[in-house]
Amino acid sequence: MPKVVDHDARRLELVEVTWRVIAQSGIDGATMREIASHAGFANGALKPYFASKDDLLAASFQHVFNLTNERTERSTKDLSGLAALRAFCHEVLPLDEDRILEARIVVPFWQKALTDPEKAEQHAQDMNQWRTRMLGYLQQARDEGIITKPIVDIQVVRHLLSTTMGAQVMAVLYPAEFSPAQQIEALDAYLAML
Structure with missing residues (x-):
C-alpha cells in the first residue's frame, strides 16, 4: 500500500526548514540541496512542492509574515488604541532571537521583491493589511x-x-549595537510625542 503524504504538512515543514537555513546560511548559502539535506530529503524531493528557491523564499516570507500576524493577534487581543499599537509594533520589531531569524528571511525577500513583480505584489498586500490594522488602532x-x-x-x-522594518535591517547587520532595549526606547519616545 502506498504511503499517504500530507502535502500541506510537507510544504510547511519545508518552509520551516528553509527559513532556518536562510537565517543561518544567508540566501546564497541556502541551496535547494542544503534545504533538502536539512529536511532529510533527497535533493529532487523538493521539486513537487517548490519549483525553485525563489518559490521557497516567497513561501518562507509568507510563513514569517503569518507568524508575526499570529503574535500580533495574541498580543493585541485585549488591547485597544495606543496600547494595541505599541504591542503590535513590539511583535514586528526584532526583539528576540526568533524575530531576528525572521528578519534574516525578510531582508533577502525585499531584495527579490525589487525586481520580481509577484513578490512586490505579495509584499504590498501584506503591508496594506498592517496599515489597515495600525490605522484602526490610531x-x-x-x-x-x-x-x-x-x-x-x-x-x-x-x-x-x-x-x-528598518529595525529588522539594523538588527541583522548590527545586532550588538541595536539592542531590544534601544528599539523599545525609540518606539516609546515616538509614541509619546503623539
Whole structure:
C-alpha cells in the first residue's frame, strides 16, 4: 500500500526548514540541496512542492509574515488604541532571537521583491493589511482622547513601518549595537510625542 503524504504538512515543514537555513546560511548559502539535506530529503524531493528557491523564499516570507500576524493577534487581543499599537509594533520589531531569524528571511525577500513583480505584489498586500490594522488602532486612540496631536494618521503609520522594518535591517547587520532595549526606547519616545 502506498504511503499517504500530507502535502500541506510537507510544504510547511519545508518552509520551516528553509527559513532556518536562510537565517543561518544567508540566501546564497541556502541551496535547494542544503534545504533538502536539512529536511532529510533527497535533493529532487523538493521539486513537487517548490519549483525553485525563489518559490521557497516567497513561501518562507509568507510563513514569517503569518507568524508575526499570529503574535500580533495574541498580543493585541485585549488591547485597544495606543496600547494595541505599541504591542503590535513590539511583535514586528526584532526583539528576540526568533524575530531576528525572521528578519534574516525578510531582508533577502525585499531584495527579490525589487525586481520580481509577484513578490512586490505579495509584499504590498501584506503591508496594506498592517496599515489597515495600525490605522484602526490610531483611530481608537484618537476616539479615546489619548492621541491629541494634529498629525495625519497615515504619516504616523508610515513612520512606524519605516521604524519597525528598518529595525529588522539594523538588527541583522548590527545586532550588538541595536539592542531590544534601544528599539523599545525609540518606539516609546515616538509614541509619546503623539
